[in-house]
Structures are given as C-alpha cells and as structure tokens.
C-alpha cells in the first residue's frame with residue numbers, strides 16, 4: 001500500500017486535530033482511501049521539534065494526551081527545543097508538508113518560506129494558512145509545477161467546506177461574474193453573540209476558546225482575514241491578480257449594541273460580507289464590509305461559525321456553497337481532503353514527486 005510521510009509544521013489546533021484524525025482513523029482511512037499516513041516530523045514554536053523517520057514514525061498518542069501548552073519535544077528521542085523548520089522541511093524525508101502555523105496577513109511569513117522550502121525540495125504541500133496562498137499563490141503554484149509537487153490549500157477559505165474545489169471541479173463551462181459571502185467564522189459567531197446581548201470582548205473570548213479565532217483575533221474582527229480570502233477567491237475563481245491594496249476592508253468593530261438592536265427592530269441582521277465582482281472591462285472589484293441584510297437575504301440566515309459563498313454564474317444564476325467556516329476538526333479535514341487530492345494526482349501520474357511505499361509493497365515490487 002502507498003504510504004505518505006507527513007511533516008506537520010505548527011502543532012496547534014488544526015495540525016493537532018489532523019494528528020487526532022490520523023491516530024483515530026488511520027487504519028480505516030487506509031482501507032477506504034488506499035493509502036497509509038505516517039507522521040515523521042512535527043515542529044512548533046512553543047514545543048520545539050520532533051523527528052522520527054524509522055518504524056511507525058512518531059507515536060502520536062502520548063503527544064495528543066498532553067495538554068497543548070505543556071507539550072515539550074526537547075526531552076524526547078529525536079526531539080529538540082528548537083523548531084528547526086528549515087532543516088525539517090528541506091532535509092527530513094517526507095512526502096507532504098502540512099503547514100498550519102499562524103497566518104500573518106502582512107507578508108505571509110514565515111509560512112510563505114515554509115511552503116517555498118518544501119516545494120523547492122520537491123515535497124508536496126497542504127496548508128490552511130491564508131498568507132502564502134493570498135500573497136504568493138501564483139508564484140507558489142508555478143514552483144510546485146516546476147518541481148513536480150502538489151500545492152493544495154482547500155482550508156484557506158471556509159475551513160473544510162470545499163468551496164475552492166467545488167469551483168475548480170464543478171463549474172467548468174460556466175462564466176462566473178462574481179462571488180460574495182460570509183467568509184469568516186469568528187466574526188459571524190461574534191455577531192450572533194452580540195445579537196444575544198454579549199459584549200464584544202466576551203464574544204471574542206468564546207470564539208478563541210472554540211478554536212475559531214486567529215492567533216491575533218484582530219484579523220477576524222477588522223476584516224483582514226476575509227480580505228485574504230477574498231483575494232484567494234478572486235485570484236483562483238475569477239482569474240484576477242489582486243493585492244491587499246486592491247481590496248477595501250472594514251470589519252465589525254464599529255457595530256455596537258444599539259446598531260444590533262436597531263437592525264433587529266427593522267428585521268435586519270448585520271453580517272460581514274466579502275465580495276469580488278468582475279467589472280464590464282474584465283477587471284475585478286473586491287471589498288470587505290459589514291452589511292445589514294434583510295431577513296430574506298440568502299446570507300441573513302447564516303449563523304454561528306457557518307460560512308457561505310455565493311457564485312454568480314451565467315447559466316445557473318446564483319449557486320451558494322455553505323458549511324463550517326472555522327473549527328479545529330473541520331479544518332483538519334481540509335488538510336485530509338488535500339492529502340486525498342494529492343493521492344489522486346499521484347495515481348493519475350500528474351504527481352511526479354517520490355512517494356514512499358510500505359515494506360509489503362516494496363517487497364512485492
């Protein structure tokens with residue numbers, strides 16, 4: 001059976017949840033999907049780094065039984081107190097690098113370098129980090145193609161909800177004139193809690209505890225996270241080449257209790273909406289802004305951390321994809337879906353990067 005060796009870069013909510021999926025479902029996934037997964041390296045800013053490329057790789061159970069804040073790789077066999085990211089990414093033999101460190105909305109670093117190092121080494125990458133995809137997606141996809149590696153990033157927009165893959169695989173032949181939607185789970189959750197009478201700070205704290213929020217939740221409530229996602233949607237779906245300065249951006253921090261009350265009295269709901277629309281001259285206008293939507297608007301009923309993206313098409317009218325926009329496990333599934341996509345590319349021969357095989361398959365030849 002084919003086996004993919006994984007290097008997990010960043011071991012926070014999402015990559016830890018991926019490790020849980022592998023630990024709990026690995027055998028079932030192998031039987032269902034036809035490939036085995038082995039974690040051979042983990043790096044984290046707080047815990048350090050752990051590398052084990054022999055036998056079963058890293059035993060995930062004791063790591064997952066340890067509280068995140070108490071994880072310390074330094075005293076373990078193959079462990080170090082330092083993340084050693086560049087050495088792990090470039091030199092530790094792995095097939096796929098799963099990049100799930102903080103999104104840096106300013107320049108996408110250090111994740112952008114992590115992705116570039118992996119692709120330069122001919123290793124495929126799956127990531128939920130919006131920075132590299134929004135700020136250097138075109139260049140990184142070109143590098144991946146040059147090195148025969150895959151670059152998958154379904155989780156960068158709408159967590160595990162397959163909005164990018166739906167557009168990529170199901171909309172052939174359609175002319176898409178624009179996309180708009182609720183693309184941030186944290187802010188949508190917060191707006192719902194404000195409607196319930198909670199204050200902003202308490203609502204933000206709840207979102208953090210639920211694992212929805214960015215490391216700096218300012219990105220969620222000021223719209224910066226949505227701006228990155230709008231850029232990704234515009235560039236991937238509408239063929240644009242937007243930069244951050246092309247996207248006007250306003251968050252939800254100016255929405256106070258009175259605004260919420262007045263909206264409710266008028267049968268409206270505040271939502272943070274990101275949009276990218278093709279102009280008649282073919283260029284794309286994009287923005288992030290709060291909007292008070294009438295109850296019968298398709299996006300008004302989107303609640304909690306649920307998100308939704310509406311695609312405006314010529315032959316189908318509006319097609320809306322909705323599902324979880326945040327959540328540790330939901331987003332870990334995005335990484336698993338990327339690995340499945342990488343596997344399927346490998347089976348079709350589109351993927352030329354080397355792939356390790358289990359001992360049985362090697363023996364069989």
Ligand SMILES: NC(=O)C1=CN([C@@H]2O[C@H](COP(=O)(O)OP(=O)(O)OC[C@H]3O[C@@H](n4cnc5c(N)ncnc54)[C@H](O)[C@@H]3O)[C@@H](O)[C@H]2O)C=CC1
Pocket residue numbers: 009010011012013014015043044045046083085100101102103110128129130155156158159211212213214215325326327328331
């Ligand atoms: N949590 C969610 O619902 C979603 C998260 N994402 C994205 O996925 C990524 C990970 O999110 P979470 O796991 O929730 O964040 P998190 O904050 O729980 O985990 C990030 C981890 O990366 C580590 N880290 C930061 N810089 C590092 C470095 N230079 N080297 C090694 N490790 C480093 C941190 O120590 C932390 O453990 C972020 O980019 C986020 O924007 C995307 C979709 C949904």
Ligand SMILES: N[C@@H](CC=O)C(=O)O
Pocket residue numbers: 156158159183184185186187212213214220225325326327
């Ligand atoms: N903080 C983000 C995580 C997913 O991208 C959000 O809340 O949407």
